[in-house]
């Protein structure tokens with residue numbers, strides 16, 4: 079088992095999304111076979127949704143027993159339930175409406191028209207996590223957590239120069255000052271995100287290269303929140319060529335991986 083971070087470079091966004099989708103389907107089939115279920119955390123953002131589109135478009139999507147998949151979100155925009163900009167709505171349109179998930183195992187954040195304050199909504203989600211946890215635990219074991227990354231290095235709704243990235247005492251926070259609209263959001267905190275067994279970051283575009291380079295070079299999570307991300311078993315950055323401009327060579331996995339010439343176990347000691 080290794081907790082170091084790996085970078086997989088793909089020619090473009092489409093190849094990135096297809097590669098992550100294929101890996102996701104394979105991994106979730108194994109997880110359900112081995113553990114009977116899988117708790118997955120989805121992300122908002124264009125690349126995260128493109129990955130869900132690619133999963134939905136895969137002929138292998140029906141190889142998963144979706145009734146055993148629990149779906150959570152890493153963050154949510156504080157908008158009415160049916161707003162097109164909600165991460166939940168975009169995830170449902172891209173994937174969840176096209177596969178037989180058990181709705182009781184789909185856990186969206188509360189919406190702004192649910193009658194709760196932002197703080198009450200954060201507390202409610204923390205309670206929902208606790209209710210889904212094993213005896214004595216505070217939250218489920220997240221098998222795979224997806225994260226998009228912003229040009230400023232934000233992940234979920236944890237932004238530089240805001241309090242979010244340094245919150246360590248709770249798992250879910252209310253955000254009132256997001257520089258990315260809308261300003262009000264809900265987010266998991268880094269300590270909770272980092273309880274994930276696997277964290278798969280999906281980012282594309284040259285505008286992400288500086289933040290990614292800083293994060294991999296050891297920047298502070300307060301300055302570059304993605305620098306604070308570390309899964310318990312795996313942390314993999316799935317990126318396109320444009321986002322790789324400032325990635326240390328030693329962290330880039332051989333391109334032969336994404337041409338399929340390498341078996342997964344060859345590039346990730348102990349598999350993924």
Ligand SMILES: O=C(O)[C@H](O)[C@@H](O)[C@H](O)[C@H](O)COP(=O)(O)O
Nearest residue numbers: 122123124125226227228233234
């Ligand atoms: O609610 C959100 O906006 C996301 O959760 C956010 O963290 C997103 O993942 C990044 O901003 C990357 O977005 P792109 O993939 O569109 O660059």
